[in-house]
Amino acid sequence: MDVRQLLMPVFSGVTLDGPSRMLRVDSKPIKVETSPGHVEIAFLHVIESEGSSHTDLRVAAIYDRSPIHTFMFDSEGAMLTANQAALLAHQRSALGLTASHGSAITLRSLFDCGSYDGGQQEAQAAYDEAVDCHRHIHPHISKKDGRTKWAMIEMWPMQDPVTAGSAVLAKKYNISQQKELELQLASQQVALQRQNQELEQDSVIMQEEQRKLQREANSLAQRLEAVLHDKFTPRSGFDADTPIDKTLQFLQGVIAGDMPPVQTALDLYHILSESDTNLRQPVGLESQLLQHSLGSEVGQSMLQLLQGNSSAPRGGEGLIISGPVCMLSDKRACLESAAAQSSGLARHGSMTKQQQQQLFIPTNVTPDVERRLYDAESNWQFDIFGYAEACHGKCLSMLTFHLMKQTGIIKEHGLDESKLCHFLQKIESGYDSANPYHNSVHVASVVQMSHMLLCHGGVLKSGAMNRQQQVATYWSAMVHDHEHGGLNNDFLIKSRHPLAITYNDQSPLENHHLASAVRLLLQPEYQYIPASHCSAEATAQFRIVAVNQVLGTDMKKHFDITSRFQMVMKCADIGHLAAAARTHKRWAYQLEEEFFRQGDKERSCGLSVSPLMDRSTQGGMTRSQMGFFSIVGIPLFKAMAEVFEDAQPMLDGVMANYHHWEAATPEADLPA
Structure with missing residues (x-):
């Protein structure tokens, strides 16, 4: 009997694949009255389960x-x-x-x-x-x-x-089939990961190539822009070629087989035959600077900044130094007071033995300062102000020591580190933090930019300088404004400052910066260079580099330096033109404030206020930025980048800041 058919749907739990069960079924017919008077026959089934085995x-x-x-x-x-x-x-x-x-x-x-x-x-x-x-x-x-x-x-x-x-x-x-699938999937996953890594590497290479091409494109665009600016900018039409430059260009044309126009030869003849021609200044510098397109006051400022002392005074604004000594009798007290303030000699001239011993105080280099020092080694737009704030007054000495250490100069030349630290801190103490511009932060910036030009701008790589000249360049950058009083050479000359008298009005500040630093270096406690490295030849070479570089920071020698191409220190000294826009703008306004302070002193002493130094004149020095970039900055940095292609980032920064000032013209963007 089929139990499932018998019991369904009463016992639906029994299935075909269920366990075997032994059942005994007894069946017998019975009568059932389904309704009154109606009886049906049914079957009664009695099912009993037999006893199951253990299995x-x-x-x-x-x-x-x-x-x-x-x-x-x-x-x-x-x-x-x-x-x-x-x-x-x-x-x-x-x-x-x-x-x-x-x-x-x-x-x-x-x-x-x-x-x-x-x-x-x-x-x-x-x-x-x-x-x-x-x-x-x-x-x-x-x-x-x-x-x-x-x-x-x-x-x-x-x-x-x-x-x-x-x-x-x-x-x-x-699970063999499952495992084979897992192994296949794992193998495919490994292959996909490898392909993904290769694609990522290819993507990185392509991105780097794209960035490289973009940099090259930007560089070419900047160079083209600099060339077009140099050749076709109509704002000032300034001709920066000196008589020597014009002569060399003429001779190069003749050597190349060109036939120069007769008029060009006649013009060059007249220029060279004039008795007062300065061979290393642009032809007609004064008339070019004072032309109407530059503006009267801006032109006079640029003329005062760039023209050598040989130029004649203009009208009633002539220098007092050209008159007799008695002309100063009623102003002597004021002038002598201002002159004393313009030099740090009175402030730094004497120091007790105890003060000298306290100079060398080891500075704890925090992780932040250490990170910034390493950043200074390779960053064209180094945040000098952020670094200076982290150093608490030691920015110049710490940066110079770090760069000399990292470049191997200290080890290679066997320098006495203790005496070097004393010398660096002594030099730094000769910078007045009250000066808005000519202070130790500016000098640290010049040291950093000099390092960038030497080590990353291609100067050392090209062989234009050797290791001894590198040492001299770091030293020159560090001392190039030593004991600067915040007043320029023109003021020292007009006020008959002792430095102007001593150096016969020839770059008195620059001569003093160099001389005061050399005097310190000659003192036994600061002689960090061992005698084995102080041969007569090495000392003479060091001195030549230092003298040329420090004296070359005088802006009146700008065109002379450009012609001789001794420009590393010059580019570094005005390196803020290539800094990040925020940093450059801050330097511009700090220099303007220093100029205004000189203008205040000139007014209080009864002197005529120098151009762009009058605090009451809206805009002040910032109004001359376009002219300074066009006449000084762009030609200088362009010439540097043409010879040393690795210095292109510096020219890029200059052009970016030039466009900033160009966009702000005619009204200067004054700080809030």
């Missing part, structure tokens, strides 16, 4: 727990029961075991069929820890084709329905 109970328990499991092991690992398919599969994988000898199968033998040992930890997890669904990956070598196959043993804890003791259900899966 049946365990099979039923496995089925109730999960029909996927095929083995049951007791707490000792001995097999309690298994289905026929599982036994046959185990027989194929384990020699000597057959379905008829199923009692020989243990949990241990199930694990021993694989290449990886297992069983102990798995048994602990199943029996002691009662971990549900504990799985063990089981690789083995196929006896059929010798390939690696993968199986997975899954175990669940349960209770033996016969003994009520601990038991484990186990199922062995063939």
